[in-house]
Amino acid sequence: MKILNKLGLFKKKSPDDPKLPVDDIPEAVRDEYESPKQQPIKSQKKWQIWKFLGIGAIALIITIGLHFQLHQTPDKAFVSQIKQNLGIKLVEPSPTPTEVEVTPSPSPTPSIQQQENILGHLPYKEATWQELTPVFGNQNIRLRSNAAEKFNAMTEAAWAANINLVPLSGFRTLADQEYLFFEIKAKRGQVTYKRAEVSAPPGYSEHHTGYAIDIGDARSPESYLEVSFENTKAFQWLQENAGNYGFELSFPRNNPQGISYEPWHWRFVGDGHSSEIFEQARSLKEEQQTNN
Secondary structure (H helix, E strand, O other), rough: HHHHHHHOOOOOOOOOOOOOOOOHHHHHHHHOOOOOOOHHHHHHHHHHHHHHHHHOOOHHHHHHHHHHHHHHOOOOOHHHHHHHHOOOOOOOOOOOOOOOOOOOOOOOOOOOOOOOOOOOOOOOOOOOOHHEEEEEEEEEEEHHHHHHHHHHHHHHHHHOOOOEEEEEEEEOOOOHHHHHHHHHHHHHHOOOOOOOOOOOOOOHHHHHHHOOOEEEEOOHHOOOOOOHHHHOHHHHHHHHHHHHHOOEEEEEOOOOOOOOOOOEEEEEEOOHHHHHHHHHHHHHHHHHHHHO
16 A cells, blocks of 8 residues: 555545646546537537438429329420429320311211202201291291281382282291191102102202292182192292392293292392302303303
8 A cells, every 4th residue: 555655546635735737637537528619519419310201302302292293294385384394204105096086087978969869959958947037928838037028029019010929938948948848748649750840849949048938829729839820920020020129930931940930939149148058059050052
């Protein structure tokens, strides 16, 4: 012990003894001692770890949100812009069979000769109900407004000349014409081409246009829709005056369409629209007159 005291290992220290520097502390003691200068370094490391974790979480949220947006947003332009921003190569998908528009080939329209020899009846479109106006003498008979107005004026002029014009038939629907053509044909036992000589098949009647009207003489009801109508005063007056009101005989004798003579059937051609509708029929008539 004395030897140790002499060596100074167990020497009591007085308060006045100078303190040893840190480097003089035995190694075992220093390992357990935590320097105050090292504390901020550990805190800084912890903060960096949390920082990296936070950035990773934000990146994950953005990625999930972007994935959801790309799959949910129907706007293709928006999706394309996002993909371009991400550097994703844009490849336009090939259209599926359901996306390809297929235009069906139009069915060929049967010619007049293919429809059981319809004898030159021309096709006409059906006027709409809103375009039609009742005529004087029968409120159930209608024509297009211009034609109705001119027919009424013509009727008044004929009445002043002691001629009583009677409207027998005006606008007809496809259903009306179907009955007149097929039902009457069946009742009379007529073959189609014979029926077509006196009546147009549905879709081929001038009455569909709202510009055609059948006229009779009130003083000769037996001549209604008969060739004998040509012997009435009403027919004679129409031949002389109908043109002044825009009306002309549709099917005179030996007409170029090959349709039976109908002195009672008149069509209005007094305005641009009606004249255009009957342009083909009128051109046939003019060509016939030129050749004759």
